[in-house]
Amino acid sequence: MRIPVAVAGAAYDVVIAEDFGGLGAAMAAGRDSGRCVVVTNPVVGPLHAAALLHELRGAGWQPEVVELPDGEANKTLETWQALVQGILALRIDRHTPVVALGGGVTGDIAGFAAATALRGLPLVQVPTTLLAMVDSSVGGKTGVNAPQGKNLVGAFHQPALVWAALTTLRTLPDDELRCGFGEVVKHAVLQGEDALAACEALAPALVRRDASALARVVADSVRTKAAVVAEDPLENGRRAVLNLGHTLGHALEAVCGYGTLRHGEAVAIGLLGVTRYAAARGWLDTPDLPDRLLALSLALGLPTRVPAGVEPGALAAAVGFDKKRARGMLRLVVPSAPGRVDLRSIPVEEVPLLVQALLSDP
Numbered sequence: 001m002r003i004p005v006a007v008a009g010a011a012y013d014v015v016i017a018e019d020f021g022g023l024g025a026a027m028a029a030g031r032d033s034g035r036c037v038v039v040t041n042p043v044v045g046p047l048h049a050a051a052l053l054h055e056l057r058g059a060g061w062q063p064e065v066v067e068l069p070d071g072e073a074n075k076t077l078e079t080w081q082a083l084v085q086g087i088l089a090l091r092i093d094r095h096t097p098v099v100a101l102g103g104g105v106t107g108d109i110a111g112f113a114a115a116t117a118l119r120g121l122p123l124v125q126v127p128t129t130l131l132a133m134v135d136s137s138v139g140g141k142t143g144v145n146a147p148q149g150k151n152l153v154g155a156f157h158q159p160a161l162v163w164a165a166l167t168t169l170r171t172l173p174d175d176e177l178r179c180g181f182g183e184v185v186k187h188a189v190l191q192g193e194d195a196l197a198a199c200e201a202l203a204p205a206l207v208r209r210d211a212s213a214l215a216r217v218v219a220d221s222v223r224t225k226a227a228v229v230a231e232d233p234l235e236n237g238r239r240a241v242l243n244l245g246h247t248l249g250h251a252l253e254a255v256c257g258y259g260t261l262r263h264g265e266a267v268a269i270g271l272l273g274v275t276r277y278a279a280a281r282g283w284l285d286t287p288d289l290p291d292r293l294l295a296l297s298l299a300l301g302l303p304t305r306v307p308a309g310v311e312p313g314a315l316a317a318a319v320g321f322d323k324k325r326a327r328g329m330l331r332l333v334v335p336s337a338p339g340r341v342d343l344r345s346i347p348v349e350e351v352p353l354l355v356q357a358l359l360s361d362p
Contacts, residue, residue, distance in 0.1 A: 007140070010158035014138055014162040014226065015161070015162065023059075024061055027056075027124055027161060031095070036098070038063045039109075039110035040066075042070055044101060045065070052099075056099075066083065068105075072145070072253070075108060084117050088118075093118070097121065098122070100137075101128065102127075102128055104132040104137075107136050108144065109144060111123055111140075112142040112157070114142070116155065122160045124162075125138075126164075127162070128168040128171075129180060130169060130177055131263060133169075133180070133218050134180060134183050134187065140157055140158035143155065151250075156233065156234055174301075181206065181302055182266070186245050187221040189293070189339075190241060190244060191339060198216075225242060228242055241343065244341055245271030252310070252318075252358075260307075274334060274358075276357040285336050312359060315359075316352050319354065330345065
């Protein structure tokens with residue numbers, strides 16, 4: 001299945017496939033095969049690198065492998081710098097593709113390296129987690145974390161191709177699969193009532209790893225994100241709706257320590273919190289939305305509470321620093337109903353009320 005992402009000047013396809021078969025030929029379309037750099041990590045590499053390298057070599061590519069440390073805690077400027085140096089040490093040229101084999105952390109760091117090495121190398125995203133398939137591999141956002149917050153250093157660099165091989169999901173631990181469900185739910189809320197109802201109906205099958213259910217939500221999420229990215233590739237306007245649940249989610253990740261709470265889990269908690277906040281402010285046209293999201297999160301095994309020991313003041317400080325802040329106002333994506341979200345500016349002084357909604361018991 002091919003889903004086009006029609007970004008001006010950088011249109012590409014997201015291919016949802018059973019395995020890696022055909023990836024090498026797709027990479028070579030419109031260019032000569034030659035050297036490429038495969039960036040992976042010590043968890044994903046032993047599981048999937050051999051099959052990927054076999055596919056690439058069969059299509060005439062000459063891959064070199066560079067390994068990153070695994071995990072959100074390693075999504076740092078130091079890791080990015082080491083990767084750029086490793087890529088440059090291979091004496092590549094500006095036509096050498098970087099192939100990111102792994103989850104969102106690997107894709108974000110490898111994408112940032114591709115954006116900056118030699119002022120820009122072709123990028124192929126090969127996501128191996130549900131979270132990366134439905135979110136981070138599509139849209140061209142790349143970057144690393146800083147002590148002040150998540151993804152504060154990076155660049156927009158659209159991939160030349162995204163290849164989602166569903167067979168890689170079979171090796172995911174249960175907690176990593178659940179992590180992807182957080183973004184699936186977010187995309188369903190953005191898409192509308194039909195998508196949210198379908199997600200609710202598919203929840204038991206998704207937990208069982210039913211292949212057709214997983215393929216359905218990957219395709220639906222990619223279409224939702226692709227449509228938004230096509231309208232606003234640099235996040236100057238509409239694309240901000242994709243941050244639904246992220247302002248609170250990013251704050252949670254920062255306060256808990258990167259890698260302690262997975263991104264999709266933090267987004268799920270953040271989505272619940274901002275929906276409760278919208279209800280308290282009278283902005284919801286569908287009053288049952290918080291209860292529906294709570295039930296869906298529980299059905300998918302997602303966390304619904306802030307981890308014990310998190311201080312409200314620390315959360316408020318992290319939210320107040322969020323990179324979506326401007327001129328003393330916090331730009332917050334707020335749902336009013338499935339398929340309808342608003343970008344609202346709230347005073348930073350109101351952040352404690354937002355945090356209280358996040359901390360309230362389900």
